[in-house]
Amino acid sequence: MRKRQKILRIVSGLALAAGMLLFRGQEACASVMPYDTYSYDWWTEDVLQPHAYLYTESYAGNRFGSEMKTPQDMFFRDGFLYIADTGNNRILILTEAGEYVDEISEGLSGPQGVFVTKEHRVYVADSGNGRVVEYDEDKDVVREIGRPETDLIDASQNYVPTKVVVDDAGRIYVIAYGINMGLVEFNEAGEFQGFMGATQVTVSPFEYMWKTYFSTDAQKQRMETIIPTEYSNIFVDQSDFVYATISNLSDEDHLNGADAVRRLNPTGTDVLRRLGNYSIIGDLYSASDEAMWSSFTDIAATDYGCYFILDNAGGKVFCYDYDGNSLFIFGGMGSRNGLLRNPTSLVLNDDQSRLYILDAQLGSILGFDITEYGANLLGAMKAHYTGNTEQSDRLWRExxxxxxxxxxxxxxxxxxxxxxxxxxxxxxxxxxxxxxxxxxxxxxxxxxxxxxxxxxxxxxxxxxxxxxxxxxxxxxxxxxxxxxxxxxxx
Amino acid sequence: MQKYLKSMAYGFHVITHPFDGFWDLKREKRGTLAAAVTFAVLTVLMLVVRKQGTAFLLNMNRLEDVDMMVDIITVGMLFILWCVANWCLTSLMDGEGKMQDIAIFTGYSLLPMLIIQFPLVVVSHMITAEEGTFYYVFTVISYLWTIALLVLGMMITHQYSMKKTLVTTVLTLVGMAIILFIALLFFSVIQQFLTFIVTAYKEIRFR
Incomplete structure (x- = not known):
């Protein structure tokens, strides 16, 4: 089956090359995208799909005046892109067309996370200074939320916030480097509330016995300590549930069926629907030449339950529906236009017609536009979610x-x-x-x-x-x- | 022809009254090799029908990938391997059965699978996924019944005690594995040997 697909792909590639020779100078068509769009079927085989998003343009420094340096995070709110330009110690604000609007740089040191509330208040995870800073609409500092006052974090440990989100009730969730007890939660007033949604540690009985009874102290010291995994990124959806991704899953974790995405309700319980045919881990097979699994760095959810996950290992975007079925997968690593080097963040505009990916190594933002097929697919999902049977029927047929x-x-x-x-x-x-x-x-x-x-x-x-x-x-x-x-x- | 049909029909007596039935198969000459082979062929047919005809809900096979040859080889090879390994062992361990007797009791032991699993294919079209439990229970019953018959058949055909039968069963399985291993080894060595000859021939020719 796979072989046949490969042959088909080669044949179609040759046909395409011949076609391109014949019709040189014609407009670039969808089939010359540098990546494939595919999905996994019930038999866990990858099946090519029509493109759902096409690469259109990228915004680099020459577009908005100054180069970005290892930008780590991006946020979209009401037509504006907010970028944590970590290497330049600033928050860059662009229009959705990539034109320079403003920047915040006062006192920031290597900010790695940015979030904007509906009231346009900007929250920045000021990693270098170990604090979260809130700015008002005029980009003036309102307050800063420093290290949580608790004995739960060892005094010798640095507090390095990397990502921050705020829900509608004003609760602030922070991911901090090296803190594996879950998300750090602050209340509206900025007081530390506790940790939320810690990942559970699973140890196999064999491993436990081996470590406790059969290993010498010297061996134990050299062994990997069993610690819960840290979250890599968070996103808060319209009903104040927090999507969180985990990036560093090992082969063992994959064998044990670990999950790489969670949807935490306000009490910290995972409520993500996992009714798809397989677990939500991105690619189902690690790349054959090097044992490499998808490594999620960012997530963006729509208000009808579909969510997009960015994979830093393969440079891919995975789209899942409300039930956890894979809708489509696209993107890749490389140096051609439309491919990625070190993607760090992904955002969608309000109607999902455009998807932006921030690449730290390229120092640019790549824009992907939705195709008719993609719009029909997501539209059908939305119509189904809202109970509009007539429309979803029409769109599914399309x-x-x-x-x-x-x-x-x-x-x-x-x-x-x-x-x-x-x-x-x-x-x-x-x-x-x-x-x-x-x-x-x-x-x-x-x-x-x-x-x-x-x-x-x-x-x-x-x-x-x-x-x-x-x-x-x-x-x-x-x-x-x-x-x-x-x-x-x- | 009359005898063949009668010996087939006697199968139903064998599977319900194994002690009496297996005794008569050998000593009263009620069983025929033709009937035993027929049951084996029907088992292949049953596998083919089951893989293609079972309802969508209970059928996890991908129809594009279903291959009849796989069933023929599995059943045929297991049948012959079992008979050969069993004959080799029991002739060393004072068994009374000849090769033909072994083939006959093995063939007749397959009958429960046939009479349970053929109707199950039809039944599968009438049940939901929750009721599929019944389907699986009956499948398992058919397997257990066949295994029990194999053990009893061996015990009665060779005039063994129960303990000796169980030991022989395990040894037969080990014997099957050894035969398979040697066969694979044999093929692999022959292949290497042939390749060597071909290569040597080419080297000499192109000099």
Missing amino acids: VLRENANSEVAYIGMGKISMREGDYQQAMDYFKLGNSRKYYTKAFEFYRKELMQTSFAKYMGVAIFLIAAVLLVSAGKKIKRWVGEVKCRNI
Whole structure:
């Protein structure tokens, strides 16, 4: 299967090259994107998909006046891009077209995180100074939130905040370097509240026994200590739930089915829906030449449950739906236009028509525009989420017209058929979408309906057959009895 | 022909009354090799039908990748391996069964799988995923029944005690593994040997 795909890819590549020679000078088309868009199907095979986002342009220093130096974070709010230009100790503010607006640089030292509230108050994780700074709309300092006053953090340990988000209730969540007890939570007044959403440590019984009973002290010292993983980035969604990503998962973690993304509710419990066919870890296989798994550095969620994750190891963007199904994957590492070197942050504009990726090594922002296919797919997801059946039906059909391999589209169509009560149709769709979970529901209804309408018919036939068999055997018995009586009488 | 059909029908007596049935298979000459081979062929057919005909809900096979040859080779190879390994061992361990007797009791032991799993394919089209538990229970029952029959058949055919039967069963499995290993080794060595000859021939020719 894979081989066939490879051959197909080579053949189509050759055809494309020939085509390009013939029609030189024509407009660049979607198929010359430097990356593939794909998704994983039910059999965990990667299947090529139509492009959902196309690279259009990149904003570098010459566009807004001054070069960026290892920028680490970016935030989008109401048409403006806020960039933590870490190497230049400033927060850069650009319009969404990449034009310079303003910058904040007073007293900042290597800021690695930036967040902007709905009221346009800017929160900066001022990593070098070990504090979080809040600015008002006029970019004046309002307050600073320093090291949390607690005995839970060792006094010798530096406090280096790297990422910050603020929810609608004013709670401030901070990721700090070296603190593995979860997110640092401050209340509205900036007082330390505690840690939230610590990752659970799992130790296998064998490992535990080995470490406690069979290792010498010298061995123990050289062994890796078992510590919970740290979060790499956070995003707060419209219902004040915090999406958090974990980047440094090992081979072992992957074997144990660890999760790389969480959606924490305000009490710190993970409520991310994991109903997809496989866990949300990015690429399902590590790159074959070097044992390398996807390493998530940023996440952006839409208000209808779909979320985009940025992978720093493969330079890819993963899009998942509300249930955790992979919608599409695109992007890659390299030096061609549209490929990445060291992506650090990803943001979406308000209607997801454009996706921006910040690259620390390139020192530029790459803009990706949504295609018609991508808009239909996300639109269908949104329509389904808001309960607009008519629109999602129309959009799913559009998606299927462009991509007959889309399992999510078939499942979406199936759900609509089921709501309309056409269970047989729903079964067909769910079968195409390879969803046994929904198929069994549709089948149950279908069977019930069939029994209600045709139970009498089938039962009648069955009773008739049983009666016929009984009659025949009874007839035989009577005949034999009559025969016996006759014999006796002779 | 009459005898063949009768010996097939006797299979139903064997699987329900194994002690009496297996005794008669050998000593009363009620069983035929043809019937045993028929059951093995039907097992292949059952596997093919099961892989393709089971309802979507309970069928995890990818239809593009289903290959009949795999079933033929698995069943055929396991059947022959089992018979050969069992014969080799039991002829050393005072077993009374001849090669033919072993093939017959093995073939007849496959019958429960056939009579349970063929109907299950039909049943699978009428049940939901939750009711699939029943489907799996019956599948497991058919396997256990077959294994029990294999053990009992061996015990009765060779006139063994239960303990000796179990030991022989384990040894037979080990024997199968050894035969497989030697076969693979043999093929690999032959292959290397042939490659060597071909290479040497080429070297000499091109000099």
